[in-house]
Amino acid sequence: MTATVDRRVGTQHGAAVELRGVSKVFGHGPEAVTALTGVDLRVRPGEFVVLLGASGCGKTTLLNLVAGLDRPSSGAVTVDSSRPAVMFQEPALLPWLDAVRNVELPLRLSGVGRSARRARATELLDLVRLGGQARKRPHELSGGMRQRVALARALAATSAGDGSEGGLLLMDEPFAALDAITRDFLQGELQRIWKATQTAVLFVTHDVREAVRLGQRVVLLSSRPGTVVREWNLDADGADREQLTEEITGRLREVISTHARA
The missing domain is CATH 3.40.50.300 (P-loop containing nucleotide triphosphate hydrolases)
Structure with missing residues (x-):
């Protein structure tokens, strides 16, 4: 085989x-x-x-x-x-990072600059209707909110930080x-x-x-x-x-x- x-x-x-x-x-x-x-x-x-x-x-x-x-x-x-990008049953957010930094993580690992990754992460949090929760850590968010942060992070990974759609x-x-x-x-x-x-x-x-x-x-x-x-x-x-x-x-x-x- x-x-x-x-x-x-x-x-x-x-x-x-x-x-x-x-x-x-x-x-x-x-x-x-x-x-x-x-x-x-x-x-x-x-x-x-x-x-x-x-x-x-x-x-x-x-x-x-x-x-x-x-x-x-x-x-x-x-x-x-x-x-x-993969999303599981558990959001698997890093507890010591706030929402926006969790979303930034795949962009940071891809070498995206600080200002560009912050802009993209902010855009994606707005997309999942969590723009006002960017500075909250996972324990301060409900289960549904944590999954929306995980979704924003997954979408950040699919675009590799270049702002393009698809993936x-x-x-x-x-x-x-x-x-x-x-x-x-x-x-x-x-x-x-x-x-x-x-x-x-x-x-x-x-x-x-x-x-x-x-x-x-x-x-x-x-x-x-x-x-x-x-x-x-x-x-x-x-x-x-x-x-x-x-x-x-x-x-x-x-x-x-x-x-x-x-």
Whole structure:
């Protein structure tokens, strides 16, 4: 088996990320666990794609491969970004830095000058509607506010500090730990920010309603070993999202029950 990982910048090859025949095996011999097998997936620049599946189906593993945190066992991963940004369930802010300095961090690591990175960080905090909280440290912010700071920091990383829009944002169930009201609010905010920034998003969730609300396209993974079993285009003319929610829920239950009987 062969595996390739290709990271490009501004090549305009038509995809923000593309996986072709990707498999991932952990361990060796009889103890080996196959997490993913034969995954084909393409995300266009500026597209919002939701990766849906039951717990343990390999969603996070796939995201780690795209992020460059791991390598596939076989297949090819092509990413049109030298450094896609990742957002997790926990905001992982540095507690000794205030909000604006947390957002500045990826710009500072990229060598962006002080005045330019402060201007960009301030712009992004305004974008996530936290302009008045720039000097507050994480412990002074609510859970939802901390996630918005984390989102601003991720957006700073996608642009590499040059002020350009676009890039690739990988989101691993970023709202799962929040209460229902805060989660609903942040889903709406994410939609607004995505439209404003034209960032390609690959969003992982096991929540069907969240997937249908956010995504232009929903991709369903089978239970382990994960592979793509179905896709839905939610932007298609005449698409009824309530009906699609029921259809996708039924297909997800079928995938789970099939795995349980195996």
